[in-house]
Amino acid sequence: MKISTSxxxxxxxxxxxxxxxxxxxxxxxxxxxxDRGIQPLVEIAPMEPNSEQWGINFPNQWSTFQMxxxxxxxxxxxxxxxxxxxxxxxxxxxxxxxxxxxxxYNEDRGHMHSLQDxxxxxxxxxxxxxxxxxxxxxxxxxxxxxxxPTDFYKxxxxxxxxQIEQPIGCxxxxxxxxxxxxxxxxxxxxxxxEQGKDWRTFTRQEMRTVVCANCHVEYYFAGEGxxxxxxxxKGTNIDQIIAYYNxxxxxxWTYPETETPMLKAQHPEYELYTQNSTHYNAGVACAxxxxxYTRDGAAKFSTHNVQSPLLNAQAACGQCHTDVAxxxxxxxxxxxxxxxxxxxxxxxxxxxxxxMKIAAASPNVNAELLNEARQLHRDAQxxxxxxxxxxxxxxxxxxxxxxxxxxxxxxxxxxxxKAIQAVNGSTTLQGQ
Ligand code: HEC
Ligand code: HEC
Ligand code: HEC
Ligand code: HEC
Numbered sequence: 001m002k003i004s005t006s007x008x009x010x011x012x013x014x015x016x017x018x019x020x021x022x023x024x025x026x027x028x029x030x031x032x033x034x035d036r037g038i039q040p041l042v043e044i045a046p047m048e049p050n051s052e053q054w055g056i057n058f059p060n061q062w063s064t065f066q067m068x069x070x071x072x073x074x075x076x077x078x079x080x081x082x083x084x085x086x087x088x089x090x091x092x093x094x095x096x097x098x099x100x101x102x103x104x105y106n107e108d109r110g111h112m113h114s115l116q117d118x119x120x121x122x123x124x125x126x127x128x129x130x131x132x133x134x135x136x137x138x139x140x141x142x143x144x145x146x147x148x149p150t151d152f153y154k155x156x157x158x159x160x161x162x163q164i165e166q167p168i169g170c171x172x173x174x175x176x177x178x179x180x181x182x183x184x185x186x187x188x189x190x191x192x193x194e195q196g197k198d199w200r201t202f203t204r205q206e207m208r209t210v211v212c213a214n215c216h217v218e219y220y221f222a223g224e225g226x227x228x229x230x231x232x233x234k235g236t237n238i239d240q241i242i243a244y245y246n247x248x249x250x251x252x253w254t255y256p257e258t259e260t261p262m263l264k265a266q267h268p269e270y271e272l273y274t275q276n277s278t279h280y281n282a283g284v285a286c287a288x289x290x291x292x293y294t295r296d297g298a299a300k301f302s303t304h305n306v307q308s309p310l311l312n313a314q315a316a317c318g319q320c321h322t323d324v325a326x327x328x329x330x331x332x333x334x335x336x337x338x339x340x341x342x343x344x345x346x347x348x349x350x351x352x353x354x355x356m357k358i359a360a361a362s363p364n365v366n367a368e369l370l371n372e373a374r375q376l377h378r379d380a381q382x383x384x385x386x387x388x389x390x391x392x393x394x395x396x397x398x399x400x401x402x403x404x405x406x407x408x409x410x411x412x413x414x415x416x417x418k419a420i421q422a423v424n425g426s427t428t429l430q431g432q
Pocket of ligand 2: 080110111115172212213216286
């Protein structure tokens, strides 16, 4: 069969047309939902710290983001009222004795409050490093870029503060221009790299979780320069994190009277959630629950009023669960069970501390056994605090939360018995 030139040209044209149609479709699919076909009004400078500027182009995201400054609702275990965790549960004063968290420890609230809240904390003093600003301000990405992370962390908090005026904002999560979700925190970039991962290859759905890991993670300040570091070299579950801290011999503070080198957990939402939780394994992202799509007339956009999803459960859970009342009912049950187990862990830790104080003060204590008790006390408290400092009262990963707490109870009771043994030589019951 002969193929004419004209039919070849025609086929060529059809192929080119089809290809361009496909690329237009792909392009449109990659466009942020709210802006399809809408030209940006102003050009945003790279890493622009001022969210109001971005807000000119994206009024829906900006107006919902601002709601995090005014929403002020409490849920049973969360919400945005910055109540004192110490007044709520005085056992925490004992568990954090000798460190700053026993002075002030408040419930978290919305992103727009981040800067004000870190500045008002009693725990901040003239020795506080600039590192403490790391997850609080939209000025950070441009400062990290300008100063380099090492100098940023070395600068004292009050001194660095002169260059920081914005709370968390668009620049912490988005690349200007493309509006892509990005990793902005150098510590996250480095921790991922350490595990052989490059976030630039992640899918969009993965980034809807990873972007929160810029801040909602466990971290520590390494060395004299207080370099912000995630303890992820061995992996991100609680066992691996404790093993990492034990290997490098890191401590946050020394517990008074028992002389235990202690660890303080930060807010490991990312680590707990991604540890084989039902939702994570089903492909659900942080943003699915905390930033559900919302409608404003014809526009459909992600609400930037990031808060407890229990305050807008219909939007947050209803997109996947037809029976929202059942889903939130389960949250209440899970949180109550975790709270009860957490109570048992706290009581066990306090019993261990009491026994260890007596042992440490006793003139003929077996020092080796007391040291073993210290290791158990240190690990037990971290297993407990990993869940206590995490902000969902176990909901993000109920089975892992209960596993960590039962580990805490077991280790704390072992610490108590070791302390008794260190004084009495034995913990077994004597026969009649
Ligand atoms: C399946 C839905 C869901 C997913 C996914 C999810 N969360 Fe949550 N989150 C919740 C619920 C429910 C609570 C409990 C809220 C409460 O007690 O009021 C919560 C609580 C929180 C809180 C405390 C809120 C408060 O009111 O104090 C933070 C912070 C948080 N989540 C961050 C994250 C991060 C970061 C991720 C991803 C690593 C994530 N969440 C993934 C549902 C979810
Ligand atoms: C740049 C750091 C940063 C990033 C990125 C970040 N957060 Fe936060 N988040 C914070 C800080 C700091 C607070 C506590 C603010 C306060 O209490 O003043 C907070 C508070 C919250 C709260 C509690 C709000 C309330 O009303 O109690 C939720 C929920 C939350 N974040 C979820 C998320 C989710 C989901 C993501 C990812 C989409 C995310 N955050 C990304 C730093 C961050
Ligand atoms: C804590 C992280 C975070 C901050 C801060 C943040 N965003 Fe977003 N933003 C997200 C996430 C997550 C999405 C969903 C992206 C996706 O689905 O790919 C999103 C989506 C968007 C989109 C795409 C359309 C949509 O609504 O889904 C726009 C536009 C946007 N954000 C604008 C802004 C502006 C403007 C600001 C500052 C006022 C801002 N964002 C602050 C996390 C953030
Ligand atoms: C993006 C979809 C999605 C969203 C949003 C979502 N879920 Fe789920 N949820 C799932 C999937 C998938 C499962 C796995 C079980 C299944 O296949 O039915 C699940 C399971 C559950 C379970 C049982 C799992 C367990 O560990 O016991 C509860 C409870 C639950 N969801 C509550 C909620 C609540 C509360 C919210 C809102 C804060 C929510 N979910 C938001 C998809 C979602």
